[in-house]
Amino acid sequence: MGEIKTKYPNREECKKIMEDYGTPERVIKHTETVALIAQKIAERLKDKGIKLNIPLIVSSAYLHDIARSESKHDIKGAEYLKKIGLYEVAEVIRDHTFHKITDNISEIDEIDVLCLADRMTIEDRFVGPERRMEYIINKAILKFGEDKRDELEEKAKSFVRYVHELEIFMGKKIEDLIPNNIK
């Protein structure tokens, strides 16, 4: 991989970075959907007065799952991105799996926007918070057993509530912000 000329690579550049790394096509498609959702949410929040670095959000959304096929994929991905000079993007993606989104909507940052978009997406489709949480709970129960259910459902409910509050703040539902071809 040659030297990267920009701190915030665009769609084509990110695609090239992922192909060079060996990210599967299916994952690349997922990241394109997440990037689009993240960009729409970020633009709307910016209109509402939230300070956000949108190019950083978009590049990070494209690259967040670069190492998806490996264990601890967020840390592995961040290490690689750092190695190729994308320090800011690396910091945004480093903890995206377990990152706790800020409760205070007026303090939403770039990591929060990436995680919001990712947590409403399955593969290359926007599915909204309810369906995505259901999907995560079912997967987690298969792995850890039924006794985790209550705790997971509580977390899922609070995420759904949070997205609802965010939509009130934005004055628009997320599904109305994004294009039809990713729904």
Ligand SMILES: [Fe+2]
């Ligand atoms: Fe993702």
